[in-house]
Amino acid sequence: MFRAILIEKDADGYHAALRSLEPARLPDCDVRVRVEYSSLNYKDALAITGRGPVVRSFPMVPGIDLAGIVTESGHPDYRAGDRVVLNGWGVGESHWGGLAQQAAVRGDWLVPLPDAFTTRQAMAIGTAGYTAMLCIMALERHGISPASGDIVVTGASGGVGSVAVSLLSRLGYRVVAVTGRPEEEDYLRSLGAAEIVGRDSLSHPGRPLERARWAGAVDVAGGQILASVCAAMQYRGVVTACGLAGGMAFPATVAPFILRGVTLVGVDSVMCPRAERVEAWRRLAQDLNPTELETMTQEIALSDVIPAARDLLEGRIRGRIVVAL
Ligand code: NDP
The missing domain is CATH 3.40.50.720 (NAD(P)-binding Rossmann-like Domain)
Structure with a gap:
């Protein structure tokens, strides 16, 4: 079993909750990732609170980004043990996302994590x-x-x-x-x-x-x-x-x-072509000051995500929130 935020829409309405899920429920995809960190972005806050039409199918695991370690791969570019980062591509909107301890994603959506960053730093950037x-x-x-x-x-x-x-x-x-x-x-x-x-x-x-x-x-x-x-x-x-x-x-x-x-x-990050993403991550590794990144970052647990989403939309969050999985 793995823990995740799950958003459901049913006769009782729209609701998000922390749940324990069977790995068999993950989507059928060529790469499995053990998520170490995700983050809370404006779009995640809209998805979790239901205040914006972000989620396209239900039930949905939100989280438009993740960083973690590949555990299984049928993709030629990735092997178990690789460190990866994922942003966008509809993940957390129409495909189960990063606010979960495990994710199943398409290898084509992944970017190898630059050596300069830990998975936590990658999601502090997010x-x-x-x-x-x-x-x-x-x-x-x-x-x-x-x-x-x-x-x-x-x-x-x-x-x-x-x-x-x-x-x-x-x-x-x-x-x-x-x-x-x-x-x-x-x-x-x-x-x-x-x-x-x-x-x-x-x-x-x-x-x-x-x-x-x-x-x-x-x-x-x-x-x-x-x-x-x-x-x-x-x-x-x-x-x-x-x-x-x-x-x-x-x-x-x-x-x-x-x-x-x-x-x-x-500027759109979701469908941005792969070459530009790889270059953006390379530039981040080159140009971002890790000490300043830390000063703008606070870490929360998965169990804190739902209240934090409300705070973010109320303008009460400064900088970035990383979510430890
Ligand atoms: P945050 O909530 O972290 O930051 C948004 C900031 O906007 C707030 O901190 C606040 O800053 C300011 N703000 C809040 N309300 C208003 C308002 N009514 N009028 C003007 N400014 C306001 O969100 P993110 O930084 O994660 O995302 C920012 C925006 O960028 C969102 O709309 C998000 O959807 C979008 N986005 C788009 C992407 C893309 O691919 N195009 C990718 C990522 C984000 P302050 O208090 O300093 O004024």
Whole structure:
């Protein structure tokens, strides 16, 4: 038997609980993994609480990421004992996921864990940190460098935001952190933020073009905040949009795009091609400061996951949560 969070939807409604499951219930897949750590991302919190339409079939084990040791493999690239990491591919949404002591997954979804990381560090990074790196790689691909100017990061105290602030500052960028939690100023400065901006100042509709402030952006908020960020980009600035913590809408005008040549780049981690994932993990191993990673991480047990999911959606979690299996 192995322990897992199981989400069910039946006549009694939508509910998540810690359960003991038979290994025979795992999906039929070519690789089995003993999960050492998973993590709690925004999407996991939506799945566990039922507040967002994340889960596509029931019953479902949530957990969009995992790191662990291969125990059985019919895939040519993996053998028992290999250390692996998995992000996305619908795991925890339409395929049983990482918030469980065992997982059965497709070998094609796995990335070998870089030697630099323990499985715990891999999940301290998790999908949030890997997405932060995808955003930074997108900025670079569109020609942004530290010489271009300031980079604004929204939702800076959250998972994607914390890793983005830390990485960007280590890479030599001047980082402006947007947060709704002024009490986290010291934390954000410790990760390398040079300036803190209150979320309120971007939460209301403004002019189509505002003062040109930022060369690049990592946005996890969407909604009015993303629109306000676009309006304040410098000429030929680049905005990476990866989240909707502030809403799904995009109440913007075309002015920044047609008058300042701003580029809006969508970033998706779930179906991201394998070569880019491997490169993102390589870059994380190279560029992320492990000490800063630890300061942004708290560890919880599987039995703490359900209350933690509610806290995360209420904006009460700082940085990243790793789940020890
Ligand atoms: P977290 O909950 O850890 O962080 C989100 C942060 O957003 C919060 O900490 C808060 O930061 C800020 N925030 C919360 N509510 C609002 C609001 N109403 N308006 C503006 N900002 C708000 O989540 P993650 O970092 O795990 O994920 C962030 C977003 O990115 C989510 O929408 C998630 O779905 C998305 N995401 C997308 C991926 C992709 O593949 N595209 C992959 C990973 C994440 P503060 O208090 O500092 O303001």
